[in-house]
Amino acid sequence: MTDAAHDLARWLGRQAEAVCRHYLSTGGRQGHYWQVGDVRNTPGRSMFVRLRDSAKGPAGKWTDAATGEHGDLLDVIRESRGLSNFSDVVAEAQAFLRLPPNSRDAESPHRTPPCSPRDPVISARRLFAAAQPISGTVVETYLRNRGITALHETGRLRFHPRCFYRPDAHSPIQPLPAMIAGIADLRGRTMGVHRTWLAPDGSDKAAIATPRRAMGHLLGHAVRFGGTDDVMAAGEGIETILSVRTVLPNLPMAAALSAAHLAAIAFPPGLRRLYFVRDSDPAGNRARDSLLSRAASVGIEAIVLSPALGDFNEDLRAFGLDALRAELRCLVAPEDVSRFMMLSP
Known part of the structure; x- marks a missing residue:
């Protein structure tokens, strides 16, 4: 990247949230990140744009957890607008930066934004x-x-x-x-x-x-139930994880809250087997593929738990506890049945 392009990316990064609201309008803010489907502004939650400078990198850097793509806000402008020439990307970025503050919710790129006390x-x-x-x-x-x-x-x-x-x-x-x-x-x-x-x-x-x-x-964190062990389960929603826990009450579990966050969840040290509690939708499929690949790369055995309906809370509510127990008993490794499963009400 040239010095001029680097400066342009840095100016965009100073107002990363405004850039995201303008070019990634189908997404929304989640903590320090803007979450959207992909760099082309597809609805979804697999891509994360950093909104503030941090030890992990500068504002404006983004990663798509589903595809592994990454880049900066110039890439966002290029892909979301379908621009093929870099000169057009620069012109578009400069035009955005010249917009009045009240039309793009941001400060001038030449002013240092005030530090937020929150x-x-x-x-x-x-x-x-x-x-x-x-x-x-x-x-x-x-x-x-x-x-x-x-x-x-x-x-x-x-x-x-x-x-x-x-x-x-x-x-x-x-x-x-x-x-x-x-x-x-x-x-x-x-x-x-x-x-x-x-x-x-x-x-x-x-x-x-x-x-x-x-x-x-x-990113990487979760709502956790139970202590760290060599075996755990991870899924998206709190209700989904707690539904599985009605049958596997002794198994440590983590709810990552979205498919994209599930794909990026951190593995505890010593983990040897991971149960992936899947939601039956395209985002759940992408998270499954990403998580299975990550687990395999570090020698963790991964077992997929797939619901009959959309998620395991739907299964629990539709079929009842005994049916869910029978369903999961067929999916859990035999040695984990006696260790973690509640075999009777």
Whole structure:
């Protein structure tokens, strides 16, 4: 990259979120990242654009967890606009940078943006600390309404009676009850939270546009149930993982919260077997392929657990606990049945 192109990429990086809102409009912010389907602005959640400088790299760098592609914001402009000549990419980037701030939600590239006093990890830790255990709350009601009765080792789940929800930057804040899930790294440190806003009686999720949101540092981390062991299971959703845990109550599990995050989840030291709890959709298939490849490259045996319906919570609710137990017993390695499986109600 020439010095001029490098400077242009750096200026774009200073306002990475504005660039993403303009060129990757089908995606959305998740913590320190913009999440979208791919660099061509396809809807989805497999591509991550870093929105702030960090020890891992500068703002504007992106990686597609499904394909392994990576690049900077000049690549985003090129691919999202279908430009073949670099001179056209430069012209487009310069035109974007000359837009008035109120039309692109960003500062001038020649001004250093002010440091934000709000660290999303600190905010996440404060929210998690302010929440309470789920026992006797609408979170417990919500999970039991979804057929989930194994609520042991759920200290990473908490309840907040008035968790703020705002549909967008121009809407008023609504305080709503929410399930707060602590997202942790392999050392057990809270790196983010996932919020699921609930109906006041816990009968379902709240009737709002986006009842699930995350904040903080998410990539590689997960909502974890049970201690680290040589065998574990990993899947996308909290409800999916807890459904499997009703049958495998002694197996450590992790909910990565999305297919893209699942593909990038960190493996604990000493892990020798990984159960991949799959969702039956295209994103789940891509996550499966990526995770199986990563596991094989470091000598971890990977076993896929596939539901009969869309996910294992659907199976649990549709067929019941005994049917789910029979379903999983056929998929789990024989030596893990006696070790982890609940063989009777």
